[in-house]
Amino acid sequence: MSSPTDPSPFAPAPDWLGLVGAWQRGEVPREALTGPLTQLGSDQGETVQTLISGLLARARQVAGERGAGPGADSDASTDNWRAELLACRARTWASPASAGLLVGPTTLLLTDGRQGVVLGRPGLRALPGSVSASLLLLCQTIVMADDAVDAQELGKLRQQRIDSTSTSLSEIKPVQ
Template sequence: MSSQPDPAAHDLLNAVTAWQGGEGSRDAVIGGLTRLDGGEGDLVGQVIGELFQQVRARPPAEAGGQSTDLWRAELMACRARTWGSPTNAGLLVGPTVLILTDGRQGVVVSAQGTRSLKSSVSASLLLLAQTIVLADDAVDAQEVGRLREQRIESTSTSLSEIKPVQ
């Protein structure tokens, strides 16, 4: 990892610091991440790496470090975003935390601070993010197909009602 993060990664890290310092908003962090192109996995990986380094001196957080019920509720309410090319990375947006992972290392970011995750938990959470995105894309594809079929049917019905000029 380079000693200086990419300027976009630096901006994201500043947004996290501002949010945790009470000077910024969680929405600014989420917005900064979701505006990234789907192929910017390397950039997200830099952000994860920098955040991970900041908390590296502390022991990794267990996924069950808090109550299992709280974690379950947090994960069940998550929205997800993934990036690739060539680094895969994922974001899980829960009600109170943001979870960033590249499958090898991950962090849980909240207004109270950042905690690192064990690599096995990071890998599972990346898979969860990818699964959520794939499922959402499949539902979107079905919906697009249904709407396309409706449009074809309505067009053919409308065209059949047009009387020819004789």
């Protein structure tokens, strides 16, 4: 039987809501959730959208049982959120089922541009549509910037290899 983090294409699809719950309860490490999410193909944004909808439905159910709406700690300051966002890694899924994932030091943010959630150990918070759209744009920007830096670094490495090869080849004396 395969583990939830098994990237094998023949592995059964994880129970996403169960995996989120297990992470929030401390039963599995965060990588048990982020690993399978990041292994989804670029055309599998619909899976992320379904997860977001399921999490929002669960949040509404829990809020109904408590008699209150989903919310975040009122103590969360702007500086804390800024630090969290600056430390994020991002993953995006392409259209037509666009979605984005931000993995911060203490939270996970999932968005499809229309709706989104902030996941933490203690619970989750639904995001307004405007924030969800901005977070999807942020995810896409981070990924594009990372790809650009990777391409630039790859170009530098290629040039270094060419330079080192030409230098070392010029130092070889011909046999006479």
